[in-house]
Amino acid sequence: MPQPTSAPRTLTTESGAPVADNQNSATAGAGGPVLLQDQHLLEKLARFNRERIPERVVHARGSGAYGHFEVTDDISAYTGAHFLGAVGRRTQVFARFSTVADNLGGPDAARDPRGFALKFYTEEGNYDLVGNNTPVFFIQDPLKFPDFIHSQKRDPFTGKQEPDNVWDFWAHSPEATHQVTWLMGDRGVPASYRHMNGYGSHTYQWTNAEGAVFYVKYHFRTNQGIRCLSSEQAAELSGSDPNSHQTDLLQAIERGVCPSWTLHVQVMPAQDAANYRFNPFDVTKVWPHADYPLHRVGRLVLDRNPDNVFAEVEQSAFSPNNFVPGIGPSPDRMLQGRLFAYADAHRYRLGVNHTQLPVNAPKATTARNYGRDGLMAANAQDRHAKNYEPNSYAGPVETGAPLSAPRPLTGRTGTHEAPQHAQDDHFFQAGELYRLMSDEERGRLVANIAGGLSQVSREDVVEANLTHFHAADPEYGKLVTEAVHQLRED
Secondary structure, three states, X not given: OXXXXXXXXOOEOOOOOEOOOOOOOOEXXXXXXXXXXXXXXXXXXXXXXXXXXXXXXXXXXXXXXXXXXXXXXOOOOOOOOHHHOOOOOEEEEEEEEEEOOOOOOOOOOOOOOEEEEEEEEEEOEEEEEEEEOOXXXXXXXXXXXXXXXXXHOOOOOOOOOOHHHHHHHHHOOHHHHHHHHHHHOHHHOEOOHHHOOEEOOOOEEEEOOOOOEEEEEEEEEEOOOOOEOOHHHHHHHHHHOOOHHHHHHHHHHHXXXXXXXXXXXXXXXXXXXXXXXXXXXXXXXXXXXXXXXXXEEEEEEEEEOOOOHHHHHHOOOOOOOOOOOOEEEOOOHHHHHHXXXXXXXXXXXXXXXXXXXXXXXXXXXXOOOOOOOOOOOOOOOOOOOOOOOOOOOOOOOOOOOOOOOOOOOOOOOOOOOOOOOOOOOOOHHHHHHHHHXXXXXXXXXXXXXXHHHOOOOOHHHHHHHHHHHHHHOHHHHHHHHHHHHHHHHO
């Protein structure tokens, strides 16, 4: 922990002038009114009024830490990304973990997916990987995302999360059944951020030095082991320590117990994608490991806490469109929507120059472009530097080398349902997940679902959701139905 200095430094105003008195406002006489000319008072009050910026609409409640990623295995056959190109190469990283649905003051131990966002400060620019602690998501198309989040957050009339809204949306979105099974299962409430896995969730494109194209999924497996909380434990912890996950991460790193994860990837040759039994670009689906096994890549270690949570965690900005050479997007529709939405959210919250903030700025290279001005512009350009391109004044120029491989396209423009693959129904993988669980895990899953679904006021919404669980697995549907009916009779 930082130690106090022996000689205190002079307190100043924001313009650097020394402050004579920080305990008493300037007044007209000892008992008179406060004076408008008290610049220090006005500056303090005006800044205090502006200390809060708009919180994230989703992932508002978060914690972060710095660390590094080290390559442990040669994967150069799959990607030309420099930071992944040599065994032993280390890259600085900033990580942010978060809950999704609640606001900034929500409890850490909520039953909710957890954001798992990483910023790699590579020598070719920042690479952001923005995922969750689950390998799948609730919906397939970004057009549904605002409606989905509205259904999960506070109702505009009651001001609280409503089971009617949550389950009504899921009743109309059968593709959510897989993620609902994850969320209501044991991993729905991690014991801490250190004791959960992280996933890229989406499918990404890798291109090697020869131009061969692969599709990949990221798996960060916790080296601390998976630990989860029951609903009862989570409710108790949320009341006794709403900041439980923040406390755990902060104190673990301060003690030198640095959390780590091992990165594995699933790799699919691009030519496999068209005829794979599941749509490989559907974020509601996983690729079974029997089809595409895990390849170990490296180790992520977090070893330093931020000095200022607001400056470094609240103002950290991650965007999945921050790629580096050798890595690019896939046709995953939800990913495609996030390529715009994340960057746009940060321009709204933090301003167009948020990438100049220390936590967001490149560290292993320098950003060079023709962006100028705007609120909080901090980077001074070279004297007489031009703000247009092309120019005759030795300004930065394009490379002509795309970051990722082009993808051939066919068909007509318009709104289309995603192409169906051999096993692309909404329920098969949810049933597979259910059948992987032990009897005890299934019991807790059923109880968690019934606890929420039994509170829904409309019988048709209840029955629509029960139909989804029956379609996933007959036993799954039967047990949830019995549990819901029992709770509704009670």
